[in-house]
Every structure is written in C-alpha cells, then in structure tokens.
Amino acid sequence: MEHTIAAISTPVGQGGMGVIRISGQDALGIVDSIFESVSGKRVTEMKGYTASFGKISDNGEHIDEVVVLVFRAPLSYTGEDVVEISCHGGIYITKRILRAVLGKGAKPAQPGEFTKRAFLNGKIGLTEAESVMDIISAVGDRSARAALSVLEGNLRKRIDNVKGILIDLAAHLSAWADYPEEEIPEVDGLTLKNSLISAKKELVSLINSYDAGKVIREGVDTVIVGKPNVGKSTLMNLLTGFERSIVTDIPGTTRDIVEETVMLGDIPLRLSDTAGIRSTDDPVERIGVKRAKSRLSAAGLIFAVFDSSTPLSDDDMELLDLLKDAPAVAVINKADLDVKTDSDFIKEKIRHTVFISAKTGEGIKELEREVGDIVGTSNLDPSLGILATERQFNDAESALNSVEEALSAIDAGITLDAVTVIIEDAINSLLELTGERVTEAVVDKVFSHFCVGK
Ligand SMILES: Nc1nc2c(ncn2[C@@H]2O[C@H](COP(=O)(O)OP(=O)(O)OP(=O)(O)O)[C@@H](O)[C@H]2O)c(=O)[nH]1
Ligand SMILES: [Mg+2]
Numbered sequence: 001m002e003h004t005i006a007a008i009s010t011p012v013g014q015g016g017m018g019v020i021r022i023s024g025q026d027a028l029g030i031v032d033s034i035f036e037s038v039s040g041k042r043v044t045e046m047k048g049y050t051a052s053f054g055k056i057s058d059n060g061e062h063i064d065e066v067v068v069l070v071f072r073a074p075l076s077y078t079g080e081d082v083v084e085i086s087c088h089g090g091i092y093i094t095k096r097i098l099r100a101v102l103g104k105g106a107k108p109a110q111p112g113e114f115t116k117r118a119f120l121n122g123k124i125g126l127t128e129a130e131s132v133m134d135i136i137s138a139v140g141d142r143s144a145r146a147a148l149s150v151l152e153g154n155l156r157k158r159i160d161n162v163k164g165i166l167i168d169l170a171a172h173l174s175a176w177a178d179y180p181e182e183e184i185p186e187v188d189g190l191t192l193k194n195s196l197i198s199a200k201k202e203l204v205s206l207i208n209s210y211d212a213g214k215v216i217r218e219g220v221d222t223v224i225v226g227k228p229n230v231g232k233s234t235l236m237n238l239l240t241g242f243e244r245s246i247v248t249d250i251p252g253t254t255r256d257i258v259e260e261t262v263m264l265g266d267i268p269l270r271l272s273d274t275a276g277i278r279s280t281d282d283p284v285e286r287i288g289v290k291r292a293k294s295r296l297s298a299a300g301l302i303f304a305v306f307d308s309s310t311p312l313s314d315d316d317m318e319l320l321d322l323l324k325d326a327p328a329v330a331v332i333n334k335a336d337l338d339v340k341t342d343s344d345f346i347k348e349k350i351r352h353t354v355f356i357s358a359k360t361g362e363g364i365k366e367l368e369r370e371v372g373d374i375v376g377t378s379n380l381d382p383s384l385g386i387l388a389t390e391r392q393f394n395d396a397e398s399a400l401n402s403v404e405e406a407l408s409a410i411d412a413g414i415t416l417d418a419v420t421v422i423i424e425d426a427i428n429s430l431l432e433l434t435g436e437r438v439t440e441a442v443v444d445k446v447f448s449h450f451c452v453g454k
Pocket of ligand 1: 226227228229230231232233234235246247248249250251252253254255274275276277333334335336337356357358359360
C-alpha cells in the first residue's frame with residue numbers, strides 16, 4: 001500500500017474557501033485525530049459521500065471551523081480513501097491545516113500525484129489524465145470543451161477504433177500463418193489494404209487536429225502591422241474592448257509595441273500593436289519600425305491593415321511584398337468611409353481579405369472567420385476528441401508511420417508475416433498513447449507537468 005498523501009488543492013492566495021485533500025489508507029484516521037465534529041461522529045465512522053461540520057485543532061490550538069467530506073475507496077477520485085477538508089480561504093489557514101495533517105503522518109503530495117494514483121488504480125486512462133491538466137489550464141471556452149470531451153473519452157474511442165482495426169488484422173494474419181491446419185481463410189490483399197487505409201485516414205485526421213487544438217489551447221502570436229494612421233491601434237482597442245493603445249489622427253502615434261491577449265471568437269490571440277511602417281528620419285520612430293518588422297517574421301498570424309479611404313501608397317506596396325506567403329489577413333479598414341483603395345490588387349496579393357470598420361465594429365465576424373481558416377480551427381469539431389499533448393501526437397505519428405510502412409510493404413510484395421510485425425508496431429504505439437502499455441518513465445513525465453494538489 002502506498003503512503004497517504006496530502007496537499008492544498010485550491011490555488012494559493014486569498015479566496016472564500018480552501019480545500020485540503022488527503023488520499024491513502026490513513027486518510028480517515030489522520031483527519032479523525034485533528035477534527036471534532038459538532039454531531040460527535042468520528043471521521044473513521046463516516047460513510048462515503050457524507051459530510052460533517054466541526055472544528056480542526058492541532059495540539060490544543062483551535063485552527064478553523066471546517067466541513068469534512070469523506071470518499072471511501074474505491075469510489076473516490078484516486079480510488080483510495082479520500083478526505084477533503086473545506087476551510088476558510090487564505091494562505092495561513094490552509095497551510096496551518098496542511099501542517100497539522102502532515103504532522104499526523106501524511107506525506108506532501110508530488111505534482112499530479114492524486115491524478116497519477118487515479119491512473120494507477122485504473123480510475124482514468126492516460127489521455128484522460130492529461131486532459132485533467134488541460135482543463136486546469138484552459139483559457140477559452142472551446143478549449144475547455146475540447147479538453148472535457150477528451151475527458152469523456154472521445155479521443156480514447158477514436159484511438160480504440162483504429163486499434164481495433166489493426167488488432168483484428170494482426171490476429172487474423174497470425175492465426176492464418178501459425179495454424180495452417182485450422183483452415184483459416186487467407187486474408188486477401190484488397191481487404192488487408194482497405195483496412196490499413198481506413199486506419200491511416202483516421203490517424204491522419206487525428207494528427208491534423210493537433211495543430212488546430214493547440215491554437216485553441218495555447219493561442220497564437222498575432223501582430224497588427226500597416227503604414228501609419230490606417231487604424232491599427234483602433235483595431236487593437238476594438239479587439240481588447242478598452243483604450244489599450246493611444247489613437248490620434250497624427251501618423252506615427254504608436255512607437256513601441258503594445259501587447260494584450262484577447263479572445264477572437266474562441267481563439268486566444270496574443271496581440272501586438274506596432275508602429276506604422278514607413279521610412280522616417282525620427283530616430284525613435286525608426287526603432288519602432290524596426291521592432292514592428294522583426295515581430296512580423298516571428299508571428300503566427302498577421303493583421304495587415306490598409307486604409308480603404310486612400311489609394312495604395314509605396315509603404316502599402318512594400319508591406320504587401322513583405323507578406324508574401326505569410327499567414328496574413330489583409331484588413332481593409334475604415335469601410336465606413338468612401339472606398340478609394342485598390343482592394344482587388346490587395347486580394348491578388350493576400351488570399352484572406354476582409355473589409356472592416358475598426359471604428360464601428362463592422363466586419364469583425366468576417367475577420368474571425370478568416371482567422372479560423374488560416375489557423376485551421378474552422379473545421380475542427382472538438383466534441384470528436386483531439387490529441388492534446390506532444391506525447392500523444394508523437395505516438396499517433398509513429399502509429400501512422402508504421403501503417404504507411406505496412407502499406408508499402410504489401411505493395412512491394414513483402415511476406416505477410418513481415419507485414420504482421422509492422423502492424424504490431426503500430427498497435428504498440430497506440431497502446432502507449434492510451435497508457436495501456438507505457439513505461440514508468442513516461443507515466444512520471446506526464447504527471448510531473450501537473451500542479452501540486454491535482
Ligand atoms: N472613419 C474611420 N476612422 C478610423 C477608423 N479606424 C481608425 N480611424 C481613425 O484613423 C486615425 C488613426 O487611427 P490609429 O488607430 O491611431 O492608427 P494607427 O494605424 O495606429 O496609426 P499609427 O500608430 O500612427 O501607426 C484616427 O483618427 C482614428 O480615429 C475607421 O474604421 N473609420
Ligand atoms: Mg497606432
């Protein structure tokens with residue numbers, strides 16, 4: 001039996017409530033020794049899923065009035081006996097109660113140790129465990145939904161489906177090769193190939209969902225560029241919802257980079273508003289222009305802003321050339337004024353083009369749609385379950401490599417037992433992905449990313 005662990009499960013800081021969580025065979029006994037309930041009932045006598053109100057004291061010192069919640073093994077998050085002490089929030093009280101619990105023999109929990117125990121006790125799979133971490137750190141609404149759907153096992157279902165196809169194939173091929181006397185029908189080449197192709201398709205779609213999922217989870221570095229006075233800062237302020245950048249009708253207003261993270265629909269954008277790009281003799285503005293240009297090359301997404309009320313200038317042309325093949329949306333601003341710019345020329349140079357008015361907010365939905373197209377989130381259905389971590393991505397990719405190798409082996413006329421071995425490699429990668437067959441090192445790595453208390 002593993003030792004009993006304890007940690008503060010709520011974030012550090014001031015709050016209305018704090019929770020100390022204790023898991024392990026001594027959990028009930030430890031809490032019993034520092035808790036006195038109003039009803040007189042002992043913690044060790046409490047049934048699972050019941051609560052008790054009373055006070056916590058340590059060596060005669062009264063600490064706080066608390067509610068104690070009991071979960072009995074195996075019907076708990078970790079699968080072990082678990083007690084949660086809900087106390088008044090605040091750093092002092094939660095730490096003081098934790099100290100009392102540790103004083104009675106519990107050990108401080110390692111990062112992710114509660115969830116690790118849940119995994120080791122078969123309460124959740126490895127992909128679900130990873131999505132617990134995802135939920136803790138999810139920023140946007142869709143991100144949380146994607147993480148939740150993984151938790152509900154959608155990813156697991158998709159992987160199990162591919163794994164099922166491959167296991168059926170491998171089993172049939174091995175039976176046919178190993179037991180010739182059983183008259184098992186030979187696997188015909190076409191069926192074999194079709195099954196592998198459908199496994200390949202599903203793996204490719206999973207792998208493609210990874211980048212889009214990452215965008216939703218982690219956001220994208222977005223830079224707003226354009227010549228002076230086109231309305232970059234006005235767009236920045238529209239997206240942030242407050243006067244983040246200074247706006248004036250004087251060209252060259254913004255000089256340094258102004259940053260803010262916003263949600264455009266369900267995509268988190270880390271926005272940088274920059275100095276208008278033009279040649280200038282002003283040394284300060286020149287530094288700003290240089291910074292704007294260097295941001296451009298590192299950005300995951302670019303809003304290239306043009307002023308629809310003036311014809312294209314040399315500065316606009318220079319920018320259009322800089323943006324060749326970049327992940328850019330041409331934002332033709334001031335659509336509330338008469339159009340004098342050559343928007344067809346812009347469209348020729350930049351595929352994704354929208355008319356907006358940063359002043360009135362018109363066109364913002366279209367901008368959102370173009371962004372979704374560029375970063376690949378438009379066609380993403382998070383309810384299908386998506387790959388959530390680099391580890392899952394790598395395992396899915398090795399499975400795909402093996403499936404592709406098996407397909408070329410068949411085309412090359414390699415013997416079926418060799419093909420079987422390659423298919424088994426693919427199965428192994430998938431077993432590793434789901435955590436059904438993983439090394440201890442991988443498990444430790446997954447849980448080390450968690451915060452203490454989870
Ligand atoms: N009519 C109209 N005016 C706008 C719109 N967007 C911005 N403006 C005006 O254009 C002027 C310049 O706006 P800014 O947002 O400061 O432009 P900028 O691109 O940040 O300029 P620099 O920081 O100098 O590079 C201001 O007078 C804004 O009010 C718009 O959609 N319609
Ligand atoms: Mg500006």
